[in-house]
Amino acid sequence: MIGIGVGGAEILPAMEALDTIELVAGADVVQTTLDRFKERYPGARIYLSAEELCRDPDVEAVWVSSPNRFHAEHTMLAARYGKHVVVEKPMAISFEQAEQMVEAAERHGVKLLAGHTRAFTLPIRAMRRVIESGRYGKLRALNIWSYSDWMLRPRTPDELGVAQGGGIPHRQGPHQVDTVRLLGGGLLRSVRAQVGQWMSERPIPGYYAAFLEFEDGTPATVVHNGYGYFLGADLVPWGRTGSATPRANGPRSARRCAPDGATKVVRSKRCASVASRNARSFGEPGRVPGCRRTWDWRWPVWIGPTYANPNTGCAFTATRANESSTS
Numbered sequence: 001m002i003g004i005g006v007g008g009a010e011i012l013p014a015m016e017a018l019d020t021i022e023l024v025a026g027a028d029v030v031q032t033t034l035d036r037f038k039e040r041y042p043g044a045r046i047y048l049s050a051e052e053l054c055r056d057p058d059v060e061a062v063w064v065s066s067p068n069r070f071h072a073e074h075t076m077l078a079a080r081y082g083k084h085v086v087v088e089k090p091m092a093i094s095f096e097q098a099e100q101m102v103e104a105a106e107r108h109g110v111k112l113l114a115g116h117t118r119a120f121t122l123p124i125r126a127m128r129r130v131i132e133s134g135r136y137g138k139l140r141a142l143n144i145w146s147y148s149d150w151m152l153r154p155r156t157p158d159e160l161g162v163a164q165g166g167g168i169p170h171r172q173g174p175h176q177v178d179t180v181r182l183l184g185g186g187l188l189r190s191v192r193a194q195v196g197q198w199m200s201e202r203p204i205p206g207y208y209a210a211f212l213e214f215e216d217g218t219p220a221t222v223v224h225n226g227y228g229y230f231l232g233a234d235l236v237p238w239g240r241t242g243s244a245t246p247r248a249n250g251p252r253s254a255r256r257c258a259p260d261g262a263t264k265v266v267r268s269k270r271c272a273s274v275a276s277r278n279a280r281s282f283g284e285p286g287r288v289p290g291c292r293r294t295w296d297w298r299w300p301v302w303i304g305p306t307y308a309n310p311n312t313g314c315a316f317t318a319t320r321a322n323e324s325s326t327s
């Protein structure tokens with residue numbers, strides 16, 4: 001694995017669970033992260049650079065989960081050393097890079113997989129089975145709309161630079177496009193899309209809307225609004241009782257626990273879930289790998305460079321010197 005961050009740490013348990021995968025080595029630029037990884041996987045070797053890992057003759061395939069701006073570089077590096085590659089979403093941050101990656105894989109005779117994960121999730125696979133079965137007739141249309149607070153949460157500088165793979169289209173678009181293509185059956189006839197960039201403090205696209213037409217004429221829309229002051233999941237009854245989603249429970253608990261004062265630190269379920277997500281990665285507790293990100297959750301709505309989401313109950317101070325984030 002190259003880049004043992006939040007995304008990487010989500011995949012490692014799956015690797016561990018598969019007999020067909022032997023975890024040989026991990027590479028990261030942060031020694032603390034490597035030390036924790038080594039503690040958890042004593043049999044694996046650790047490297048401070050992607051190239052060192054690629055030189056390891058025992059490594060046959062590489063999982064690239066470094067930040068977006070390195071996906072092309074690390075993929076082509078691994079291919080050069082004859083390693084097969086699975087690269088996290090987004091595959092690249094430009095078409096040119098994606099083409100170069102494919103060319104590199106072909107030239108060096110290795111397999112390259114854009115390792116999208118969303119279409120593998122059980123609900124999406126179940127939907128695909130239902131569509132394929134024809135039980136409810138022909139698929140007529142698909143609509144995926146997401147509302148999140150992605151643009152309102154702490155973010156690292158690279159996440160706020162389009163040229164580095166930041167912004168909602170790069171970060172969240174692959175999930176929706178992967179899903180809609182699986183459900184709709186693959187190839188498209190046309191795409192029309194637009195992005196929205198509505199926060200002067202963060203001049204990157206935080207919104208997109210696209211209209212896609214499949215080869216057989218089936219229409220699909222995909223929308224992600226990263227300035228959403230609520231989560232799309234809050235609108236959907238979930239589970240056997242049709243009660244609110246687990247996420248929808250978060251905001252209520254957050255509102256309860258954030259009663260007074262501008263600087264009261266809020267420990268909502270949602271904040272706790274972020275903390276626990278960080279704890280599951282291999283960085284320092286309270287920080288995600290790279291030691292670049294710290295969490296500072298505060299109430300209330302807006303104080304200078306502080307952003308808050310009154311619906312989710314999570315607010316934060318995102319000073320320019322201390323931008324913070326999760327994926």
Ligand SMILES: NC(=O)c1ccc[n+]([C@@H]2O[C@H](COP(=O)([O-])OP(=O)(O)OC[C@H]3O[C@@H](n4cnc5c(N)ncnc54)[C@H](O)[C@@H]3O)[C@@H](O)[C@H]2O)c1
Binds near residue numbers: 030067089
């Ligand atoms: N499929 C998913 O659901 C999912 C979820 C989270 C993240 N991701 C993807 O994973 C990638 C990483 O995101 P993240 O949220 O884990 O970020 P992160 O910052 O938590 O992790 C990135 C890791 O890469 C390391 N790194 C940075 N530069 C490196 C370099 N030159 N060589 C080796 N390691 C380097 C960092 O130290 C860090 O540990 C992104 O491309 C993101 O889109 C995918």
